[in-house]
Structure formats: structure tokens, C-alpha cells
Amino acid sequence: MTPAASAPAIAVTGLRKSFGDQVVLDGIDLEVAEGTIFALLGPNGAGKTTTVHILSTLSAPDGGGIRVGGHDPALHPDLVRAAIGVTGQFSAVDGLLTGEENLVLMADLHHLGRVGGRRRAAELLRRFDLAEAAGKTAATYSGGMRRRLDLAMTLVGDPRIIFLDEPTTGLDPRSRRTMWQIIRRLAAGGTTIFLTTQQLDEADELADRIAVLDHGTLVAEGTAAELKSRIPGGHIQLQFADADSLDAAARALAGATPDRDALSLQVPGDGSVRSLRALLDRLDRDGLDVQELSVHTPDLDDVFFALTGHPTTGTDRTTTESTGTTGTTEKEAVR
Numbered sequence: 431m432t433p434a435a436s437a438p439a440i441a442v443t444g445l446r447k448s449f450g451d452q453v454v455l456d457g458i459d460l461e462v463a464e465g466t467i468f469a470l471l472g473p474n475g476a477g478k479t480t481t482v483h484i485l486s487t488l489s490a491p492d493g494g495g496i497r498v499g500g501h502d503p504a505l506h507p508d509l510v511r512a513a514i515g516v517t518g519q520f521s522a523v524d525g526l527l528t529g530e531e532n533l534v535l536m537a538d539l540h541h542l543g544r545v546g547g548r549r550r551a552a553e554l555l556r557r558f559d560l561a562e563a564a565g566k567t568a569a570t571y572s573g574g575m576r577r578r579l580d581l582a583m584t585l586v587g588d589p590r591i592i593f594l595d596e597p598t599t600g601l602d603p604r605s606r607r608t609m610w611q612i613i614r615r616l617a618a619g620g621t622t623i624f625l626t627t628q629q630l631d632e633a634d635e636l637a638d639r640i641a642v643l644d645h646g647t648l649v650a651e652g653t654a655a656e657l658k659s660r661i662p663g664g665h666i667q668l669q670f671a672d673a674d675s676l677d678a679a680a681r682a683l684a685g686a687t688p689d690r691d692a693l694s695l696q697v698p699g700d701g702s703v704r705s706l707r708a709l710l711d712r713l714d715r716d717g718l719d720v721q722e723l724s725v726h727t728p729d730l731d732d733v734f735f736a737l738t739g740h741p742t743t744g745t746d747r748t749t750t751e752s753t754g755t756t757g758t759t760e761k762e763a764v765r
């Protein structure tokens with residue numbers, strides 16, 4: 431455990447950055463405790479990569495106070511670089527080199543020496559389940575393998591703080607889970623992790639604290655539970671075959687909100703078995719014929735919508751990755 435009095439791994443106040451007359455970061459404050467996972471959540475173009483670049487010394491801010499690993503990146507970039515590792519949004523892997531060669535190259539950059547470098551490369555290849563593929567060129571790796579190699583390269587220097595810019599974007603659900611496991615293990619070992627994601631379930635799954643970035647400002651910051659508590663509760667959605675059934679159900683169920691176009695009815699409820707049973711009993715008793723029922727528990731997508739008034743789709747790109755489960759929050763469809 432980290433002593434409560436220890437300085438935060440990352441502390442940022444009033445961070446500002448513009449490109450030309452486009453304000454990208456408009457006064458950001460955040461703090462990441464040592465050994466914790468912090469998720470910066472935002473849609474395309476929100477400023478996530480810009481934040482990572484500034485905190486990792488790759489780009490200069492226009493203003494604000496920054497401490498990373500206790501040092502100011504503007505004054506002591508070398509000390510910051512010695513404490514951190516960065517896995518960028520776009521791979522740093524050299525496709526023409528083998529997995530092992532990529533790692534040894536990183537080890538050389540960290541002056542680990544010939545023997546030390548090879549040992550470190552072998553250890554990381556094993557740890558990231560890449561030992562078998564070690565001698566193959568990285569261009570032949572799958573997306574998940576490439577992403578693991580990328581992260582392994584970040585860990586060569588044994589950083590205390592790592593930045594992961596969208597570590598799972600483009601990965602299939604299984605590779606995504608593998609990456610989550612790796613990230614959790616790193617944090618359990620005491621590494622501080624600052625990750626960015628567009629995916630609400632990912633932040634929910636991994637992060638101790640989450641900050642929601644929207645158009646250059648943080649619109650919320652807290653634990654997943656705290657963020658969820660800021661929005662209205664869950665509901666049960668009932669689907670009907672025709673308007674008459676919908677109207678009859680709407681009359682019978684107090685507090686329910688009908689949507690006549692969709693022939694659906696939203697009934698407030700926490701999705702517990704008890705409330706579901708009560709609802710089903712009521713529908714039975716009144717002879718109401720429901721076509722479909724689904725339970726909707728609030729998630730971070732709802733939080734984003736509640737906080738910003740718009741969904742998580744960015745404004746500067748029209749496509750989103752297809753791996754996410756961000757679009758729908760319906761669960762347990764029962765026919």
C-alpha cells in the first residue's frame with residue numbers, strides 16, 4: 431500500500447493547450463495517486479492524446495502546473511522520462527524487426543547492456559506470451575500480439591508510471607480482456623497507470639478513478655460508482671405489439687414513460703429479481719401481453735450523456751471502432 435502522505439504520481443493544475451486558435455485543453459486539473467489506474471475518457475478529438483503527449487514530455491503545454499513522478503516536465507524532462515513509459519495510440523513497433531529485436535533495441539536505448547538487455551527481452555517475451563513468436567518479424571503479428579509487444583517495449587526500462595493511449599482500440603474482445611489482465615497486474619505490482627479510452631466499459635472495468643474529457647474540459651471526475659450515482663437510476667423496458675397494449679400497460683403501471691412511436695414503455699426499476707417479479711406479476715394479473723422485456727442498468731454511457739448532453743461519438747471523425755460495447759446498454763433481453 432502507498433502511504434497516504436506520499437506525493438501523487440501525477441498532478442496537473444490548469445493545464446492549457448491550443449493549436450493555432452483551436453483550444454484543445456482549457457484548464458485541466460487532475461491528480462493520480464501512486465499505484466492506481468486512472469482513466470481519461472473522451473470521444474475522438476477530446477484531447478486525450480494531447481494530454482498524454484504533454485504529461486510525457488513529448489509536447490509543451492501553453493500553461494498550467496504539471497508534476498509527473500514528482501518532477502516538472504518543462505524543467506526536468508530527463509527525470510520525468512526516467513520515471514515513465516509511454517505506449518502511444520499508434521504502435522512504436524518496427525514491423526521489419528522481430529519481436530525480440532524490437533525489445534533488444536529498447537533495452538539498448540535504456541543502456542541495459544548486451545546480456546542484461548537479452549535477459550530483459552526474454553523475460554518480457556515470456557510474460558507477454560510472445561516467446562514462441564519472438565523470432566518472427568513483428569509485421570506478421572496479429573493486432574493483439576503487436577499491442578502486447580508495444581506494451582512490453584514500454585516496460586523494458588521498468589517505469590514507475592506508464593501512459594497507455596487507447597491500449598485496446600481495435601482489439602477483439604478476447605485480446606482486450608488479455609490486455610486488461612496485463613494492466614491490472616501491472617497496477618497490482620505498484621505501477622501507476624494513466625490510460626485513455628473511448629470505451630466506457632473499459633474505464634469502468636479498470637480504473638480506480640475516471641475523468642471525463644469533453645471539448646477541452648473535464649466534465650466529471652471520480653470513481654465509476656460516483657459517476658454512476660450522478661445519473662438517474664435504471665429502468666425496465668417493455669416492448670408491445672400494438673398501441674392498445676401499450677396504452678393499457680401505461681395506465682396500469684404508475685410512473686412508466688411510454689414511447690408511442692417505438693411501442694415501448696420505460697418502467698423505473700433497479701433490475702432486481704424482486705422488482706422484476708412484481709412487474710411480471712402485475713402484467714400477468716392485468717392480462718397485458720408484452721412482446722419483449724429488457725433490463726437497463728445505468729452505465730458510464732449514461733453518465734456521459736447526462737453530463738454532456740450528447741453521446742460519446744466524437745465530432746472530428748465519423749467512424750468508431752467496432753470492438754466497443756459502448757452503444758448499447760440493454761441487458762438480459764427476455765422474450
Ligand SMILES: Nc1ncnc2c1ncn2[C@@H]1O[C@H](COP(=O)(O)OP(=O)(O)OP(=O)(O)O)[C@@H](O)[C@H]1O
Pocket residue numbers: 449454472473474475476477478479480481519628746
Ligand atoms: N499537432 C497538432 N496540430 C494541430 N492540431 C492538433 C495537433 N494535435 C492534435 N490536434 C487537434 O487537437 C484536438 C485533440 O486531439 P487529440 O489527438 O488530443 O484527441 P484524442 O482525444 O486523442 O482523440 P482520438 O480519440 O481520436 O485519439 C483535435 O481536434 C486534433 O485535430
Ligand SMILES: [Mg+2]
Pocket residue numbers: 478479480519595
Ligand atoms: Mg488520441
